Amino acid sequence: MRAIESAGEYEMKTEKQSQELDRRSLSFIMKHIFLRRHQVYYDYFSGTTSWRDCLSILQSLDNGEPLQDGQYIRDYEKVAAKYHGTNYAFSFASGRMALYTILEALGIGKGDEVIIPAYTCVVVPNAIIYRGATPVYVDINPATFNMDSNKIEAKITTRTKAILAQHTFGLPCDLYEIIEIAQKHGITVIEDIALALGAEYKGKKVGGIARVGFYSSDHTKMISTSTGGMAITGDKELASRIEQIYHSCPFLPKPKIKKILFTFIAENFLYHPKFASIGIPLAFSCFKAGLFHFFLDEGKTEKPVDYPYPARLSNIQAKIGIQQIHELEQNIVHRREIARNYDGIFGLYPEQFDGSRVDRKHVFSRYSFLVKDPNFYRKKFCRYLYLGDWFNSIAHGRNKEFHKIYYSAGECPIGEAVARHSANLPTHPKIEKTPKLILKFAKEIVDSGAFIPPAKFKVT
Numbered sequence: 007m008r009a010i011e012s013a014g015e016y017e018m019k020t021e022k023q024s025q026e027l028d029r030r031s032l033s034f035i036m037k038h039i040f041l042r043r044h045q046v047y048y049d050y051f052s053g054t055t056s057w058r059d060c061l062s063i064l065q066s067l068d069n070g071e072p073l074q075d076g077q078y079i080r081d082y083e084k085v086a087a088k089y090h091g092t093n094y095a096f097s098f099a100s101g102r103m104a105l106y107t108i109l110e111a112l113g114i115g116k117g118d119e120v121i122i123p124a125y126t127c128v129v130v131p132n133a134i135i136y137r138g139a140t141p142v143y144v145d146i147n148p149a150t151f152n153m154d155s156n157k158i159e160a161k162i163t164t165r166t167k168a169i170l171a172q173h174t175f176g177l178p179c180d181l182y183e184i185i186e187i188a189q190k191h192g193i194t195v196i197e198d199i200a201l202a203l204g205a206e207y208k209g210k211k212v213g214g215i216a217r218v219g220f221y222s223s224d225h226t227k228m229i230s231t232s233t234g235g236m237a238i239t240g241d242k243e244l245a246s247r248i249e250q251i252y253h254s255c256p257f258l259p260k261p262k263i264k265k266i267l268f269t270f271i272a273e274n275f276l277y278h279p280k281f282a283s284i285g286i287p288l289a290f291s292c293f294k295a296g297l298f299h300f301f302l303d304e305g306k307t308e309k310p311v312d313y314p315y316p317a318r319l320s321n322i323q324a325k326i327g328i329q330q331i332h333e334l335e336q337n338i339v340h341r342r343e344i345a346r347n348y349d350g351i352f353g354l355y356p357e358q359f360d361g362s363r364v365d366r367k368h369v370f371s372r373y374s375f376l377v378k379d380p381n382f383y384r385k386k387f388c389r390y391l392y393l394g395d396w397f398n399s400i401a402h403g404r405n406k407e408f409h410k411i412y413y414s415a416g417e418c419p420i421g422e423a424v425a426r427h428s429a430n431l432p433t434h435p436k437i438e439k440t441p442k443l444i445l446k447f448a449k450e451i452v453d454s455g456a457f458i459p460p461a462k463f464k465v466t
């Protein structure tokens with residue numbers, strides 16, 4: 007009898023609890039809908055994903071189109087090669103895997119050195135280390151965030167095999183100077199256009215100018231296939247070596263590909279500025295629950311073994327890649343329009359907008375600037391916008407034990423100081439053309455005296 011009563015009591019209690027929970031969730035949602043309706047939360051994920059891309063994935067799945075190898079891959083590679091004015095392009099499951107394959111095709115391995123800027127993403131030195139080679143860091147120019155080409159030669163040794171010319175945040179680096187230095191020493195230039203797809207130098211698309219290049223199409227980049235990368239070259243001999251490796255590369259397992267496609271679609275909802283105040287915590291929960299797929303080898307210095315590395319891009323992701331390349335020019339026009347608004351406040355790149363004949367076309371994957379204390383503003387604005395922290399370390403994604411990536415503290419003081427002071431604003435297609443809220447914050451940063459113009463930048 008007692009047990010039955012307990013069960014009844016228990017049911018009543020849980021019923022009450024669940025009513026209370028429903029009430030609280032409802033009030034949480036109502037508050038977001040009615041009270042915080044005016045608030046917008048801008049993040050940097052999924053900025054180029056459209057509902058049409060999502061529909062296109064669902065249609066492909068519904069039609070039973072191949073998940074791994076397929077015709078879209080060939081078509082995407084043709085489109086990417088043509089876009090860059092080169093003959094060869096090879097798609098991979100990520101930009102870092104494309105870089106790894108290029109290094110392998112160049113025969114770079116144990117005992118070799120590769121020069122990179124001391125202001126990059128850690129997956130760049132990691133790919134070099136996975137090959138058994140050593141990254142060598144060159145300091146940057148604080149006005150451009152790119153490698154200081156005057157400091158390269160001092161770092162060249164008999165072991166140097168390549169220079170990684172990274173076009174940071176969308177602004178072409180001193181590519182022709184770098185190519186000249188490389189030719190003098192008989193080494194290869196690898197263009198890293200992960201952040202600069204579509205940028206131009208002297209009228210040519212970056213990525214297709216040096217001997218070889220690669221881009222990333224992960225969900226934060228100029229275009230998104232959720233995860234993805236592409237190696238590009240016009241060099242027939244190098245292309246045939248890349249091709250050999252490419253054909254020996256497996257695809258990711260089908261469940262992983264499905265997870266990538268799910269991530270792509272879910273993020274389009276969850277990071278949409280209209281739903282983000284609820285969507286971002288939900289996205290975080292999905293990530294914690296293991297429902298999303300990203301490559302997370304930032305902390306590693308050995309090649310991952312739990313999935314094929316390097317692996318190839320899947321067929322349906324390639325389909326999205328084709329659509330996104332077709333829309334890239336529109337995407338760039340949008341980013342440049344937004345950057346022009348920001349530039350009206352910060353005044354960093356007037357020559358990009360005042361009709362001057364510039365030889366470098368910036369695509370502004372992010373609009374970056376230097377601030378005395380970026381953390382203060384990140385906290386202050388975090389309810390409305392994610393004031394970016396790309397790159398907040400000389401090798402973004404690693405904040406300690408730099409010796410593991412062959413970097414000694416103090417080796418590149420400008421890169422270190424820039425990393426401490428840099429903040430950046432989003433420009434992606436989901437930001438409206440005149441983002442009033444962001445512009446208001448940007449003005450607040452300048453008016454408060456926190457903004458550091460490059461001419462006043464000192465290593466602190």
Ligand SMILES: Cc1ncc(COP(=O)(O)O)c(C=O)c1O
Nearest residue numbers: 100101102127129200222224234
């Ligand atoms: C400068 C740079 N290069 C290469 C990569 C590698 O791209 P992926 O994440 O697709 O491996 C990144 C990624 O953020 C990057 O920022």
